[in-house]
Amino acid sequence: MVGETLELGWDERPREEAALFNPAFCGEIIALSVSSHHKAARRPLSFPLAFTILPLALHPASRAGLPVQASTTFRTWAVNNDALLTPLADRIAHLRGVTREALLFMIQLRALDITQEGLTPGETPIVLTRKLETETIETSDIKRSARLLGRWFAAQSSPLLILQALGLKP
Template sequence: MLPNWEERPVAVAHLLNPAFCGEVIKRCITEFQKIDKIGLSFQLSFLILPIILNKDIRESLPKTSGKNFITWIEENQILKQELPILITNVVPYTKEALMFLLMYKIVKINDKGYFESITKNKPLTEENEVVECYKKAELLGKLFAKAGASQLIFISLGIKP
């Protein structure tokens, strides 16, 4: 359970607020759906924030979706050490962001149990770290969709979903 807003450190409250985290997740889901219409799996949603919010991992992502996600994992073996800890630390914020998205009807859970974005991504015009996070989240959605089954992604990362 997350602490009340008044008890959260200011930096944590700003960086990990559900609106920002939700937008990162929603952008990933939206781009995923452009390639794989079924929607993003519940399990994969827990990889988005740890990959995008960690600057070193985010910057190591490929420049385009042309690169295979599994190959990227193999080239960045440090992920297998760092990512499980990051995922564990960010799980409550991912859950909070997903509840925010569902509550405000920004995403929905479809008949097959996958996340679907209801709203479209607005074009990004500025250049700053927030926009970089949004762009990389969109790229990550494409990479996830092209990687195949979520189980394959987790196996490649050495993580049990």
């Protein structure tokens, strides 16, 4: 299980886990959400919402269940996807260390900035204008989902209402 192996050094972690959950990749996913959120709302992404991005974007069933467009009503989607959201709290708990590690990495690189209000793009934001040659369809889908989540969260009135719709207790 992810939470158990995060205590191991990078050379001791299972290869697949080290590749998928490395701070650079996970940080990029979070940074894409933060950037999309900031472009759409011109306000920081609430810090607690940052912990929902990886569990939703990396989990294949959750990612597949996300709508194609951020204009989909969030509350309706959450009610209609209760089966996907029921295990979300556990996934967030298991990926909490991964998320922290990714956030710290991005903040150290100045790709993200943290304020009292939340996360914003940093002084040197990640700029990926073209698709990498080695990028897989799954990686592209993860990045698309991360951008969608940023825009979608920006369209909601309150981070608290988002967390409640996801079945989470703040």
